[in-house]
Amino acid sequence: MSQRAQAALLLGLLVAAAGLAGCKQAHYDKDGKPITLGRYRIYTYPTGAKVWVNGELKVVSTPATLVLPAGEYALRIQKEGAEATETTIHVEAGEARSINLHIPHPPDATLTVLSDVAGADVRVNGYRRGATPVLNAVTRPGPVDITITTPDGRARSVRTQLGISEAKKIEVRFNETSSVAGSALDGGVGPRGLLTLGLQPAGTVRTEDGRTLGETPLVRFPMEPGEHTLVLTTHDGHRSRTVTLKVEPGKHAVYRFMLKQEDEVRPQDAVRGL
Numbered sequence: 001m002s003q004r005a006q007a008a009l010l011l012g013l014l015v016a017a018a019g020l021a022g023c024k025q026a027h028y029d030k031d032g033k034p035i036t037l038g039r040y041r042i043y044t045y046p047t048g049a050k051v052w053v054n055g056e057l058k059v060v061s062t063p064a065t066l067v068l069p070a071g072e073y074a075l076r077i078q079k080e081g082a083e084a085t086e087t088t089i090h091v092e093a094g095e096a097r098s099i100n101l102h103i104p105h106p107p108d109a110t111l112t113v114l115s116d117v118a119g120a121d122v123r124v125n126g127y128r129r130g131a132t133p134v135l136n137a138v139t140r141p142g143p144v145d146i147t148i149t150t151p152d153g154r155a156r157s158v159r160t161q162l163g164i165s166e167a168k169k170i171e172v173r174f175n176e177t178s179s180v181a182g183s184a185l186d187g188g189v190g191p192r193g194l195l196t197l198g199l200q201p202a203g204t205v206r207t208e209d210g211r212t213l214g215e216t217p218l219v220r221f222p223m224e225p226g227e228h229t230l231v232l233t234t235h236d237g238h239r240s241r242t243v244t245l246k247v248e249p250g251k252h253a254v255y256r257f258m259l260k261q262e263d264e265v266r267p268q269d270a271v272r273g274l
Contacts, residue, residue, distance in 0.1 A: 027094025038091040040066045041098035044077060049103055052076040069093075081106030081165035107165045110136040113146065115172045121149040123221070126205075126214040136167070147222050148172045153252065155192055155222040191249035192222045198256040203234040208242075225249040232257055239263040 051059035
């Protein structure tokens with residue numbers, strides 16, 4: 001082979017090698033077929049965000065994994081009630097990648113409770129939140145049960161729904177026939193009684209079906225007349241007792257309990273959730 005032919009062959013080999021070096025290695029499945037899809041794991045903080053890919057909703061709650069053909073994609077990530085975040089990802093065939101994003105939190109949902117009686121006790125889902133006026137109290141979205149009790153024992157109850165990032169105002173009037181909670185009217189409490197319950201050591205008061213009435217001391221808590229079976233549990237969860245209390249209409253029932261060694265939660269009870 002002449003020197004010119006050898007030089008041409010060497011040049012061709014060098015060009016081919018450079019071309020191979022610039023190409024990405026192809027991926028194949030077990031049957032020898034080229035893999036065209038890639039995986040992209042998306043983590044967001046906070047979690048629970050929706051993800052749109054090129055304008056199409058693909059994920060309803062993060063974290064999640066996208067399986068897409070190789071290529072570049074525009075993402076829009078948004079937690080309900082918050083501002084959206086936009087970014088671009090590049091998916092490689094046969095490869096798995098991930099991305100971690102800190103995205104905006106939605107604003108807190110809040111309750112403002114007003115009354116024509118100043119200093120009325122306000123409880124939201126069984127927990128005391130202060131005395132009227134209660135302004136912009138941060139509250140978990142969802143069903144809300146509000147009880148307002150005046151210093152002289154009159155009580156009204158309002159049930160409503162609090163949306164994500166919603167700022168709701170509740171107006172309760174004791175000297176008129178109705179109270180307004182957004183678009184919801186006061187459901188009325190009827191001839192309720194009041195319950196004050198002390199516990200030593202301090203803990204939580206729940207109904208038999210698991211609904212939390214609040215933490216002890218429970219003071220002048222409005223209750224329907226009749227017998228009520230309640231579960232008293234210390235904050236550390238080590239002691240618990242089930243008691244039956246009687247509440248009479250228009251009267252104030254006062255109970256005090258001390259949980260002792262015999263009230264300790266046995267391991268088998270803890271497993272069953274007793």
